[in-house]
Amino acid sequence: MAAPSDFQVLSEKTLHHTADPTLISYCPSMELVALVTTDQQVLIYRLNGQRVYGTTQKAGNLRVASIRWKPNGQLLAIAWSDGSVRLVGAESSKIVHQFSASNEVSDITCMGWATNLTNRSTSSVKQNKISDSWNSILSADGPDGLLDLPRDLSLIDIETSLPKLSVLAAGGTEDVFSSRSSLDALFRAFDPRDNNAIDVMAVGTAQGTIHLSIYDSFVIGSFASPALPESATSRLVLHASHRQYSTHSLLLKTYISGAPLYFVPMDLRFISASSTDSDGKFLSNINETLAEKDNRDIVQALYHSVATGHTFPSVREWLVDELSERGHKRWDKAVTTGLENLRRLVHENMLPALERCSLILSRFSGIAKFQGSNSSLGFTNQQISLIMDTVACLHLISSKILIQVVDELELFTSFSSWLRYEIDRLASDSSASLADDAAEKEASIDHSKVLLYLQTAMTSSPLAVYLGDSPEAFTDTWSHAEHGMPMYDMLDKQLQKQERGLPFIKSLPRVEVLCGLLTQHASTIFSQIAEAEKRNVLFGKAYEVGLAEASAPIHMRITAKSKSVCETHIAYVPEVSKSIVVRIVLTMESGISSLQSISSSSLQLGSGIIKDLKIWDDNEILLLWESNSSTSLLNVSYTSASSDGFIMRYSPHTSKENGPTPIILSDDEVRRQFSRYKLSEQLSFVPEKLEIRERNPGTEEEDSRRVLLLAKDRLHYRVLKFAIPDALSSGTGDEDISMT
Template structure:
């Protein structure tokens, strides 16, 4: 018997529907009944937690990315949260309400190689030194492959962005879930292409209760939404249950229930992703660069929001101070604060209203507040422009230039949906933003120096006016005050900063003459540059220059058009194939796995489905569905079935371990067992299960709803000898260690099983490669340590 690697008691109780073991690290993710998600190490230490910002939101599904780097969590408020496993930070959050208003009921995450033939040859050449799991896990190769260099492909994958300076961290402001507020989150979002990502695409499938399937690549590159109702007339009420895929296959498999309750019909629906074969080796590059472009755009938006907030804060307090003296001056002298301040600087004569305001209202305390607010605002705007905005725009330009290079190829343009003209328009808008960024940088630095001179003069005047006129010890005037800069600030930036044209504090309604950026047919950059020259000479322009937010909104619209074009092109290459009917009755437990089987040097993709007992069927069923795929389109070749009779034992859970074995958790009144059975059908070899051809595998209900096939051989666990032969682990009887749920990781080097107890408080983790010797009685030895 195997000794447990780890064991833990969790409070509050665990939700058995939400458990997931990390494919590449010894981390177990689980959701508790209080709707919090916790990730633990084997020693029971908590690594990080995930929960929705809405306390009432409930967890719907959790799923690990195939490389184990990201954990996806779906909540009933239609939010899908992607959390980095290394940092515990949220790297992306998707509002799924745009795809469907129904709850999320299925999460599938698979990796697909865009050139599976080349990858297969690469693995074969290394002769066991490199496995398929190593490529999925993005482990470095242990040996170089002797192959002819592909210069065009190498140039296409040349990652120029890696040589650019890293984007600076933004301050936490509650925007975008603060994903740009830590170095770790930024490095995760903008990580360069690695050898394991250049020839593969991570496809995330989100299934909804109304039968909608939404697909995306690289977490945020959207392919589109598809309805299972188009598969068949009988799919008007359907919901996806499970998803499976294989890295070499362009077809994914979905297990779908067409009706609710015990009368639900189960079907396997192939999902053909022809975009994997049509776009080929450029798909991963297109998806990666589009995702990076989207992330940089989000970063620039947050920079703009912080710049606007900082500049607005620097202007609000001085306006309040000036408004207090402005009203008194208008009533008594008929002049403005600007005129009175200018008069005071030049002549030294202070109006009584100004003196009263300086001494009684502003004073030293108000001056310090004014100085702090304005200085901090200008410094933050200058820093954000220099350290964040301009570097981000530079990175944005490089990414757009890479996409523009792809669009130059005619075949690439058709297959990828890129338009050179649209990308040129995006670059033109980015040039405008870069010009604005430099103007902001120059203006903020100049006005900061002018304000510092003004602040020094203002403090001196407060001291002078506060001194009694009859006091002979009055302080002398500071001859170091920069009166020229002070006067420039008074008649300029104090009431009308040059930065207001870029941040538009008054809103669009205050300006009737505005640029229609979408209607401009000429270069926006040239028009903007010309208007700036006219304004600098004449002091005004016919139209008010668009602010930073207007340019960003225009850029967002242009990028959305590009993303939509790519999405529509790839969406046309997705189709549902004919469904395969499995049976009637909703089992309490099920699992699904897709693999490739070689027969006479010919590889065929096969989907295995294991279904626990239901009200319609008392046996455990294992279905084998073989597909033929040609030009990215699949067809069902054969459907075979095998059964496992469990007699009086109750089946708690069923799971596939790897490409060769499956695991059953069963219990009776005296004991519980983990049953390990070989399931794979390989020609000319003996296996644990023997399959017979199913009578009817069409998309409609089979005539024999029970699914029984006469003469079909099966494994009968009611036979004591057979039961003991297949028992891998025995568990002590009782609520504490009657198994409720299993999670298995069959990856190379991570072969473990996590067993959740019936009381939902305890779980154990076993090594699948430990000793498999069993006692004849099937009782447990290791449970003595847990009694």
């Protein structure tokens, strides 16, 4: 074997607190390292050591249970010991979503996040194989050569056609809608390469459940872990998947001391009130005074002043002594700010969001019509039509609110100008120059608008029809909606009655009621979709793998052999100097896997100790091996198609007794055969833990793989890159579409 080559050190970092060696993860698409310290801080660093994200421990004695990058590197999932999972944007450092993996407080034992390709390619006809001949397209081999118009129409990019959402005012430290960067993390630009990919997250809990969700936030549901021969509660300890297969590999273990590991295949066959209260706050005192002295209210008194120019003594005293210039400014600012905020929210947030909903729902409607009533989508066109009707109702109400806010703002501006003029006139003397100024100001006031404001919006805003609390039960509204009857025409008629001053159903125009109906309809459809997909999650039979040493490293990887055959390799350490690789071959048909064979091979690496291991790619295992106070990084080929002269001998697997007969090598043979890369021999840095980033087939780099080594003191880590191309591991591996 050739002399060992050196690594290129890309980064070296010294931490302020010791890191948890089991909670380190390298970003798949960017040069970012996420880790958790022993004081329960989650930190993300660039290669230059700059911290880009940090969060402290949650309330109580909670700890971080697991961290996992999304396969495209855009989000980091942080699982806590109370069963909650937070998704953090890598670019915005904002929490874009949070959910609980269990109905009860339960620790999380494992979290996996994978990307699965759907059965068909991104386009019905590969772009580099498009032919000018229609006949040649129709005669293309395989189903990918045929046009699929409904699918291609459903994958058209409409993001640029959707109204752009504006940010909302911050409502808290974790408000995802309060910044442009966090909004962009939620609604990312469309990438055609993502068309045929589904992101699947599997979270195992200490209660023995497996929580599944797709597309970052859509929950499929929780499943009880498959029964094991010990008939005890099992927990998920490791998860692996491959982009090309809908079958995921699960490694389970019971809580019984000395219990072995079990392999189980999992088949996924689905692949604001301030603006409306301001007037009352400023008018409460004068209303009480007028009621006691003059048997009238402030609206009548001010209407009298506008119409006749005469001001009652009580009103004069209130305007000059109580309200005065300062009070008027506060009043004007409170009402104007409230109405302008409401106008901005409706115009920049509510209406664009409803338009986006309408466009997206139209695509759902098209899918439902095409699939027919017997499909397993989980929703029908009638249900989508009912939601679209509710969205149309909200759109109508929002338009009415916007018109009313603009009108009320205009009327209040005239009223505020008149009120300021009245305060100045009553507080000033009667000199000729001041009288001329007052006459000029009065001439600029539209008194008709002042009177209209007093009549319509002074004490009760017309907006209360849409935003106020409903004084009656929602029986009529709910019963109408529950019977699946459209509400738009009914709402339009009720609004016409309200405008004519006739009795109307007061609960129907309420935004709160309509949003409640929309939530109810959407929740029903989401639950039906989740239930339909849940029926397509199948767990296979459990197969015993073997007994691993306590706290020993375990790793699992799926490799593709053909369209219908895959291999799952499980590498673990039953003893300090020996490693076992179990090879499980599965065949897939119609999304259901079946066992073809189980074999295993064992390798004893001299007298050294295996500190950590990772299945590096489709050919090799990377091991951190310590012997005679010296640590080496070993590359061990685990396939029969090895190019380094070493071949793992597999035999039918048995977990009984001592397992397969090991291949025994001396320390010198281990170094000569497997030590292909030389680590630094500095005594100040002794590696103890290994983390890797696999090759990304979508990058232009000749080798995008990375190796992260955590020192024994757990305060230092290094990021390494291959100094020269790795000739023995330069196989194509996965050639799927990149998610970066």
